[in-house]
Amino acid sequence: MIRQNKELLNYVMKLHQSEANNAVIEQTFTPKQQIIQHGKQVIYVCIFKSGIAKCFLTEDNGKEFIEEFFGEGEIVGEIEVINEHLSVANIEAISDLVVYKIKKDTFNRLLESDKTFNHLILKALSSKIHYKAIRHSYNQSHPVESNLLRLKKDFPDFISAIPKQDIANYLGITLRSLNRTLNDLKVKGIF
Amino acid sequence: MIRQNKELLNYVMKLHQSEANNAVIEQTFTPKQQIIQHGKQVIYVCIFKSGIAKCFLTEDNGKEFIEEFFGEGEIVGEIEVINEHLSVANIEAISDLVVYKIKKDTFNRLLESDKTFNHLILKALSSKIHYKAIRHSYNQSHPVESNLLRLKKDFPDFISAIPKQDIANYLGITLRSLNRTLNDLKVKGIF
DNA sequence: TCTTTGAAAGGACAATTGTCCAACCTGTAA
DNA sequence: TTACAGGTTGGACAATTGTCCTTTCAAAGA
Numbered sequence A, B: 001m002i003r004q005n006k007e008l009l010n011y012v013m014k015l016h017q018s019e020a021n022n023a024v025i026e027q028t029f030t031p032k033q034q035i036i037q038h039g040k041q042v043i044y045v046c047i048f049k050s051g052i053a054k055c056f057l058t059e060d061n062g063k064e065f066i067e068e069f070f071g072e073g074e075i076v077g078e079i080e081v082i083n084e085h086l087s088v089a090n091i092e093a094i095s096d097l098v099v100y101k102i103k104k105d106t107f108n109r110l111l112e113s114d115k116t117f118n119h120l121i122l123k124a125l126s127s128k129i130h131y132k133a134i135r136h137s138y139n140q141s142h143p144v145e146s147n148l149l150r151l152k153k154d155f156p157d158f159i160s161a162i163p164k165q166d167i168a169n170y171l172g173i174t175l176r177s178l179n180r181t182l183n184d185l186k187v188k189g190i191f
Numbered sequence C: 001t002c003t004t005t006g007a008a009a010g011g012a013c014a015a016t017t018g019t020c021c022a023a024c025c026t027g028t029a030a
Numbered sequence D: 001t002t003a004c005a006g007g008t009t010g011g012a013c014a015a016t017t018g019t020c021c022t023t024t025c026a027a028a029g030a
Helices: A006-018 A078-083 A104-113 A115-141 A144-154 A164-171 A175-187 B006-018 B078-083 B104-113 B115-141 B144-154 B164-171 B175-187
Strands: A024-029 A034-036 A044-050 A053-058 A064-070 A090-093 A097-103 B024-029 B034-036 B044-050 B053-058 B064-070 B090-093 B097-103
Touching (some): A006 A024, A006 A044, A006 A097, A064 A164, A078 A115, A115 A144, A115 B053, A115 B115, A144 A175, A164 A175, B006 B097, B078 B115, B164 B175
Antiparallel strands (some): A024 A097, A034 A090, A044 A097, A053 A064, B053 B090
């Protein structure tokens, strides 16, 4: 549930050192700070060095849906830069965060001129599609209880690392339902 | 709900004519034929020239979840070729289908040597993430009735073009629920 | 110290959705 | 023709999930 991309992170760390003119900048965020906001232009592509952030959409009825939790090496803003549109989603820090920022133009230049980088981005995009497909299929096809067990298997400590409301929004259920199911699992001795 | 990518289709049609050695082959399928099967190696990337196919996963509990319906210009198999893993999903023809097939190695060569092609693929991948994000957020955050109205707006004739069970699987609901909601909408005079 | 705010927890009831089943068509094969 | 398989439809009831609301607790600020 917390996505990572170590291979990309390694490469961006190298770029951070080798590229001239601060092509890759480091920046820190504190919990609840916004990294990208829906409807705004995306000027920087960001790659997470450490910490956790959430990627979410807010629907017309006020409900918030969490697309992913992003950890080390995950990249955000690349979709918007590649397809040249405004930001679809919001990215917000959950923990303290350190990110590498790459200016839009620099990112496009790297895509064109650096074959390794280009391929890493192709792979990053493919992975996103891959894990989104698997996640939504599983979530839709299984009861809440199974979904929670699956998250626990992936990331045993998710209950304490991520606010309950965010977990509920990730699963597309209400906080009430989440609590109810967690309770059932406690009674059963799991969790 | 039926995804298209005309820009990519145009380019692949050009490749079909210009590339030597049958780099791009045309093939036809009839309804229910399998184009890609879960767990198998992907040797060809396919781009749809005409017709409709469904992309779906089958879960351990036997439930089938439909990722997307693909129409003109949509591409399948590229995720597997780029990330070098076995097929995640199944692709099956719904209507009669004509596809362009590109061998894995040819696809990789084009990605490396043809900048326009490379960029079209980057955009295709980005779009997939984009529309997946929007769709799942909307679906999870709205009742079945709203989801059906949204599909009808997108593709007015979907009820007759796509089997009911497939629509239910696409929305992650049962056939019973789908029928119930369709009935409600009929009574209300919509649909 | 005394509010105040926000996250967490759960009771009670309503609404939605699933499960199981039977009935009804339509086209195809025996 | 007859039988059968597959897609479609909806009744009856069970199970799940949502809505609304109250309580508790802990951290932050007046």
